[in-house]
Amino acid sequence: MHILFYILVFLVPLSVTSQPSGISKKAYIEYQDAVQLARRMDYKTAIEKIEKLLKKEPTYAEAHAGLGNIYKELQKSGKAIEHYEKAIALKPEEPQFALIYFQLGDYYFKQKNYADSKARYAKYLQLETSSKKISRAVAELMFSNCDFAAEQEKNPIPFYPKKLSTRINCIGLQYYPALTADEKTILFTGRVPYKLPNGVTDWKDENLYYSIDENGLWTKAVPLPGAVNTSESEGTACISADGKTLVFTACGRKDTYGSCDLYISRLEGKIWSTPKNLGQKVNSTAWDSHPSLSSDGNTLYFASIRKGGFGSHDIWKSEKDSTGEWKTSVNLGNTINTLLDDLGPYIHANNKTLYFASNGHTGMGGYDLFFSNQNETGEWETPKNFGYPVNTSENENAFAITANGKTGYFSVEKRNGVRTDSIDIYQFTLPENMRPKIPSTYTKGNVFDAKTKLPLEADLELYELKTGKQSVKLNSDKVDGSYLVVLNEGESYGLFCSKDGYLFKSFNFDYSDKKSFDAKMLDIYLEKLEVDAKVVLNNVFFPTAEYKLEDASKTELEKLVKFLNYNKSVTIEISGHTDNVGKKENNLLLSKNRAKSVYDFLVTQNIDATRLVFEGYGDAKPVMSNETKEGRQMNRRTEFRVVKK
Template sequence: MIKRTYILLVAITVSTCHLAASGQDKEEKIKGKHRRIVEEADFFYGLEDHYMSRELYRELIELYPDNMQFNFRLGYSYLNIRNEEKMAIPYLEVSARNEYTPAFYFLAEAYHLNEQFHKALDALDKYRNRPDKQLTHARIDRVEEKIETAMDMMGYPIEVEIKKLGDHINSDHQDYAPNIDPEGEFLYYTSRRPESTGGFRDPDGNYFEDIFVSKCVSDSWTAAEPLPRPINNDGHDANVNFAPSGNRMIIYRTHKNMISGDLYISDRVREGWSEPQLMGSKVNTPNYNEPSAAFSPDEQEIYIVSDRPGGFGGKDIYVIRKLPTGEWAEPHNLGREINSPFDEDAPFLSLDGQTLYYASMGNGSIGGYDIFRSSKDELGEWDDPHHLGYPINSVYDDIYFSLTADAKRGFLSTSREGNMDIYEVNMLYETEDLVVIKGYVTDGETKEVVKGRISITDRLTGQEMVSVIPNTVTGKYVAAILPDKNYTLHVNAEGYESQEKKVKIQVEEKGEFEVLEMDIQLTKVKGK
């Protein structure tokens, strides 16, 4: 669930409310009949209710257009409201011309969001040289690095095609958290549109979250439809992750207080989806926040995001492995290589389980959340994260990245054009060749679906390269492997004889993508 996904402003340690009414009177006499408006505006500003403070300070600016405090607070309110951040600039400029120190810092943030990087650096430099500044030089250096990195990256965009999906996917409201299935056929995501189950709104006027799905037919997306009950109910229901097999989905639901929430899991059944069940205490905590999670391809690991104690700062990514008993082990923090002193969120595993994609506000972000990837080394450890670059990332929030099996098409949610919307990314640069193996696992006699597990090993080293689970309703499996190697495909299912198939795949030309279809028919163990 997204409570706020827009740019989170660094808090100045001295309250921005310190311009008291008495100081304000010295600057400009406030008429008695307007004092009630000032008191109301100050009250909502202190509560960080940016919508109410915006309305009241707009009214005061009409009456006192040159008032330094009113201009600053109106600018600050705009800067914290999605789609209105750029409107902060003229008001913060008025406050900065009146030499109000915090205005220089927030003006740098506003210029950065408007991609006016030289102006942003100039405003930040003025803030740095103010004798009454409250932020440390280290904090200022980090903001400067963010601005300079954005300038550099936007000067050298990577070779991708990025496009906002049409009105069959996006609405006039918030649409985010896309999850694409391995073959790029179904797109699940969260939306806050009027069709939400129950039709309720939150205090900010946004509709409650529901999960929607769209199907790609002849390279076009069908009109998205909400998932029926029991997935969507009258509260908040947000898409988190679908297992690559399509067997399970994780959703986020709020508590009755509509503030905190937990992760739930639902299983695919022939009729649709089972009633979501609360995930256990290894995943959810009573006093902390777990907003997102992701399955590994074999569903033997789950990567969760949590702000529980013991992390490296903000929200961190943890891995929880399934024990032989079927229970989940204790969460293990992925460490400093992945987690920064700032927030991480929205993990996603590639189909071979070797690459982790996630969003971070640290690690060299150029603004808000940016998308990074990390790959496993020969020892199975995650290497240093790699920034996906511009235009996949922007100065706004870019989050919830998911990828098809061939690694050629990605989907993300971003607020770069105002609302949080869903975009498709087509990789034009040369990517690592992958071969997708897919097919159906069935009973050789009855042709009924068999529940099992498929493991693909390197015949030379004996190392398991990927393990996947077929869909329990359709029997379909999808796996991705590197070409030009010899593999053995192992199929195991309870009550059936194990089966092995030798697979050798060669790609003739670099950049060529192949699909190998391999149906598997199993034989029951005699006597069962």
């Protein structure tokens, strides 16, 4: 809970303006002398004076309160509680002691004495009628946290965190993990230890590190190659689903607009490019950090203390416009953001489940981890607490989750008093109730020239076939042709790959029935635009034994229209094919009618009929054996072939 206290002044004034009733003038003067010692941080002498005084004047409530304050400063909670309790026992209705009740509520909460904690917060709310809105909000929140924490501890969830190997936890301090969708790269912030002249360990500036999964084992973490890390601090970063884009926080640079800004860098071959500030539509004149990039690359979530929010730290987002430029950032609203701190966003690969940390929603105290799902209208649902013992009365933050929603990563800090001894990265299996409603998987591979087998930089577009909505648009890597696209359970997708001078290729991923949801390794070979080159239209659909086009075919056919409009001299043959089930004459007629249905659609889209021919081949040209279900499915297809270039 201590993270909340920066908004309140909890120390009851050490001195009082007048001599309390029933207390001798000598005792009053002696107490004022002790107060001056405490203000000079001579706590030892101040304690001795007040304790000696209290032996003579044990009913001096203000002296008990002041002694409690000193012990609080010295982090001796037991002694602080002892004297705070004596103070309120002597003057239970004293408005000046309201904050003592608040402090006691915090102490008891940390001790898991929720009944006494709740009682102290209730008394604070009774006495502090003139509190500012934020202080009352904190007390009311902690009052509800008492019941929540007590109930959670009675019903703990399965939680078995495992510390990652020393190949990851090898820097000194390592925190804020982030992963690519294929879980092959982990990125995190690290700080290297060094010794001060007095022998005390301190930590160097933040830098970004990464590790690669090789045959199931993480390689030893090393700094990111390229121009990202400097002699200043670079940290709290995210990496795109395909591992090609990095957004990170840098502070105090010459081109920053605020104390800390968000920067972007792209992987060029194996080196990260010189970072660029994301600009004033994303960054503010305040502090901006904790970025998380959606898997389609079109939405950036982050935390900021800029004006216009609901609390101190709020979660904001910026979206790309139709030209790929970032739009002015907007607040996520008060379903997510509270009067206190909401930060550390991590958007799941499905782009519909947001994980974040907050000390403003009902929880276990301190920063707790929460998640919220986006409903069909795009609104965020009421956040859900992870529960105990994932969340505790300490601070839980810096959470990341795999695309399949099964594994979470987080950082654990160990302190020695006010000093940080270590921060390490752990992983754990998420219980079912903490997983995203919609898990994700991916397809990845490389794009090549079909003849030369050289890698190609090509355009890739992913569409939801039910709606015709474009989900993702990206380019394969210009060096090795690699790409990765995230796919969500429950959807049917069409993936299209194209490049000038080549025929486009299409692929279908149908995850609507949830029967199979494995990642797909898919290398794409593009055919040069030449006579007799042909392509299967994998997203053209017909009902069984019918030739009327299904609505889901529209996306692919519009791609074909676009191709023909761009290549105006090209003439094509549209061909229909079937498997060998049924009578040959029926299959031949069905295949021809299906080819004609595609032909008719193209004509309605103003494609000159003289550039089109159609034909049905029945089962005469199989591409696989008809002995298997999979083979027959591949043989039932619609193709187009270049007749004239």
